[in-house]
Amino acid sequence: MGLRMWRIARSAAASLRQSRRGLSTEIPGPCMVHKRGADILHDPWFNKDTGFPLTERDRLGLRGLLPPRVISFEHQYARFMESYRSLEKNTQGQHDGFVSLAKWRILNRLHDRNETLYYRVLIDNIKDFAPIIYTPTVGLVCQNYSGLFRRPRGMYFSAKDKGEMMSMIYNWPAQEVDMIVLTDGSRILGLGDLGVQGIGIPIGKLDMYVAAAGINPQRILPVMLDVGTNNQKLLEDRLYLGLRQPRLEGEEYLSIVDEFMEAVHARWPKAIVQFEDFQMKWAFETLERYHKRFCMFNDDIQGTAGVALAGLLGAVRAQGRPLTDFANQKIVVVGAGSAGLGVLKMALQAVSRMAGPEADPHFFLLDKNGLITKERKDIDPAAAPFAKTQGETEGLGLSEGASLIEVVKKVKPHVLLGLSGVGGIFNEEVLKAMRESDSTKPAIFAMSNPTANAECTAFEAFKHAGEDIVFASGSPFADVNLGNGKIGHVNQANNMYLFPGIGLGALLSGARIITDGMLQAAAECLASYITEEEIQRGVLYPSIDSIRDITAEVGAAVLRAAVVEEVAEGHGDVGSRELSHMSKEETLQYVKDNMWYPVYSPLVHEK
Ligand SMILES: NC(=O)c1ccc[n+]([C@@H]2O[C@H](COP(=O)([O-])OP(=O)(O)OC[C@H]3O[C@@H](n4cnc5c(N)ncnc54)[C@H](O)[C@@H]3O)[C@@H](O)[C@H]2O)c1
Numbered sequence: 249m250g251l252r253m254w255r256i257a258r259s260a261a262a263s264l265r266q267s268r269r270g271l272s273t274e275i276p277g278p279c280m281v282h283k284r285g286a287d288i289l290h291d292p293w294f295n296k297d298t299g300f301p302l303t304e305r306d307r308l309g310l311r312g313l314l315p316p317r318v319i320s321f322e323h324q325y326a327r328f329m330e331s332y333r334s335l336e337k338n339t340q341g342q343h344d345g346f347v348s349l350a351k352w353r354i355l356n357r358l359h360d361r362n363e364t365l366y367y368r369v370l371i372d373n374i375k376d377f378a379p380i381i382y383t384p385t386v387g388l389v390c391q392n393y394s395g396l397f398r399r400p401r402g403m404y405f406s407a408k409d410k411g412e413m414m415s416m417i418y419n420w421p422a423q424e425v426d427m428i429v430l431t432d433g434s435r436i437l438g439l440g441d442l443g444v445q446g447i448g449i450p451i452g453k454l455d456m457y458v459a460a461a462g463i464n465p466q467r468i469l470p471v472m473l474d475v476g477t478n479n480q481k482l483l484e485d486r487l488y489l490g491l492r493q494p495r496l497e498g499e500e501y502l503s504i505v506d507e508f509m510e511a512v513h514a515r516w517p518k519a520i521v522q523f524e525d526f527q528m529k530w531a532f533e534t535l536e537r538y539h540k541r542f543c544m545f546n547d548d549i550q551g552t553a554g555v556a557l558a559g560l561l562g563a564v565r566a567q568g569r570p571l572t573d574f575a576n577q578k579i580v581v582v583g584a585g586s587a588g589l590g591v592l593k594m595a596l597q598a599v600s601r602m603a604g605p606e607a608d609p610h611f612f613l614l615d616k617n618g619l620i621t622k623e624r625k626d627i628d629p630a631a632a633p634f635a636k637t638q639g640e641t642e643g644l645g646l647s648e649g650a651s652l653i654e655v656v657k658k659v660k661p662h663v664l665l666g667l668s669g670v671g672g673i674f675n676e677e678v679l680k681a682m683r684e685s686d687s688t689k690p691a692i693f694a695m696s697n698p699t700a701n702a703e704c705t706a707f708e709a710f711k712h713a714g715e716d717i718v719f720a721s722g723s724p725f726a727d728v729n730l731g732n733g734k735i736g737h738v739n740q741a742n743n744m745y746l747f748p749g750i751g752l753g754a755l756l757s758g759a760r761i762i763t764d765g766m767l768q769a770a771a772e773c774l775a776s777y778i779t780e781e782e783i784q785r786g787v788l789y790p791s792i793d794s795i796r797d798i799t800a801e802v803g804a805a806v807l808r809a810a811v812v813e814e815v816a817e818g819h820g821d822v823g824s825r826e827l828s829h830m831s832k833e834e835t836l837q838y839v840k841d842n843m844w845y846p847v848y849s850p851l852v853h854e855k
């Protein structure tokens with residue numbers, strides 16, 4: 249379709265979208281179904297429960313299979329929300345984990361039964377439900393997955409499937425797949441190796457893709473690569489559902505991932521693969537191995553980096569300084585894993601752009617052995633560019649392996665950022681030392697997940713480091729009441745603000761690969777989303793309530809970058825030339841038009 253045709257088609261589509269949002273009475277387009285009768289009721293994609301109109305019941309052989317009264321979508325929605333709210337009321341005062349799992353179960357049951365209703369309640373109540381289907385509850389779900397397991401979701405490729413994957417991939421029932429989230433379960437949040445139980449993470453991430461990016465849920469695929477586990481407790485657990493063997497290593501491991509990537513590419517050449525929660529060595533190795541061959545990215549390295557960079561730039565603004573001052577920010581990063589190193593690499597690129605390639609940023613990196621300097625033996629090559637020289641440390645009275653408290657006291661950083669996975673590591677002493685920061689508004693990012701693994705809580709941060717801090721955490725915390733009518737704002741610094749937009753922009757541009765320029769565009773878009781007034785209130789990230797709008801903007805920015813970087817090959821009827829002729833506003837509209845929204849479509853049976 250040419251650009252002119254697209255413009256005409258989009259004006260027609262606008263009225264349909266309005267109807268989908270309930271603004272007009274127009275009827276949504278039909279949906280073809282190859283099943284009849286009870287098979288439809290048992291397919292969560294087509295099922296409308298009691299919502300099938302009588303004519304449709306006749307057409308599809310459903311008459312008599314449902315109670316006679318037809319219940320409207322709005323009524324079904326209200327009924328679900330009522331049962332959810334009464335669950336909340338009835339479990340008040342009970343143990344947090346118990347309540348969260350009960351909430352997850354009720355949502356999961358709806359997911360298994362009626363996807364349209366599930367995604368609508370998720371989109372409309374994202375602030376309440378994200379902590380259940382995503383961090384922190386998803387962590388608890390993964391820890392208990394073998395016991396919670398009822399119905400499979402997604403695909404499982406195991407070490408035992410070597411040589412079979414090219415045919416296995418055709419077992420997936422959907423003709424098209426746009427978005428895959430893949431894990432090997434080796435580093436699930438800050439919870440370590442959870443083996444096959446890590447499948448909860450791709451499921452949760454893809455739910456965010458549907459809710460935030462409007463990716464069609466019929467075209468998503470969560471995948472677990474089960475190459476064994478080194479978690480002894482799981483290996484001994486009689487309920488454990490994964491392979492009972494130690495993890496494959498070296499070439500054996502890589503050959504499994506290679507085979508999977510080839511199989512996916514053979515069946516769905518345009519599908520985007522998001523690597524998620526791989527232990528560091530494989531996170532970096534697979535990114536290096538595949539990023540120029542497949543349309544893929546690593547969320548923990550690249551998605552996190554963009555979100556952190558947006559927050560770090562916001563912190564400079566909050567401190568009342570010009571953005572170019574980012575080059576002078578003293579940033580202490582605790583955790584030299586895939587996430588911490590990804591953040592520093594992107595921050596370094598930003599400093600080079602602002603102050604030239606010779607700029608010497610003031611970044612300090614610590615891992616479990618303390619401050620990383622050039623003296624470090626067997627230093628990881630990815631950490632080496634951030635290791636401090638003797639000259640740099642001596643002046644500060646620091647040395648190789650210096651402790652966190654020593655570093656904070658001597659450096660007096662503007663920003664303290666945790667991606668260590670170690671709960672409580674920003675203890676009272678460390679937080680109190682942040683009061684001596686060289687900034688009047690120091691920033692504290694406790695980004696590790698889930699909640700118990702956060703480097704500190706929001707309350708602790710404001711209590712010990714003072715009311716003037718800017719605070720962000722990876723998992724959600726409530727705002728902190730500082731007394732006298734003052735509120736300590738809590739930001740959620742989580743890659744959920746970027747990965748859906750990165751995937752959406754890559755998909756709609758038909759990107760061959762995902763480039764650094766596309767990732768940079770995503771981060772800059774997120775950073776520019778926040779107004780000056782919000783920044784002054786310590787707001788670094790938008791509310792999760794507006795995640796669909798943010799994701800559309802990020803998706804459009806990524807798409808435009810893909811065009812500029814000449815990797816956009818077009819999507820569906822819209823070719824790369826059309827994409828390159830769209831204005832900024834048209835690109836955003838094109839992205840919004842292509843976001844799926846849950847609504848009951850009339851079902852038409854097709855043999
Ligand atoms: N908020 C987000 O969006 C986001 C994104 C990615 C990762 N994370 C979280 O970040 C954490 C780390 O993820 P990763 O992929 O980098 O893990 P990783 O295992 O690759 O790295 C962890 C790093 O922390 C270091 N570390 C461990 N104990 C330490 C200690 N006591 N003091 C200082 N450093 C210590 C390790 O040496 C290692 O360098 C996890 O909890 C994960 O959930 C959050």
Ligand SMILES: O=C(O)C[C@H](O)C(=O)O
Nearest residue numbers: 383437525548697742743
């Ligand atoms: O999953 C999350 O909430 C963020 C991140 O990808 C993580 O691994 O912690």
Ligand SMILES: [Mg+2]
Nearest residue numbers: 524525547548
């Ligand atoms: Mg992750």
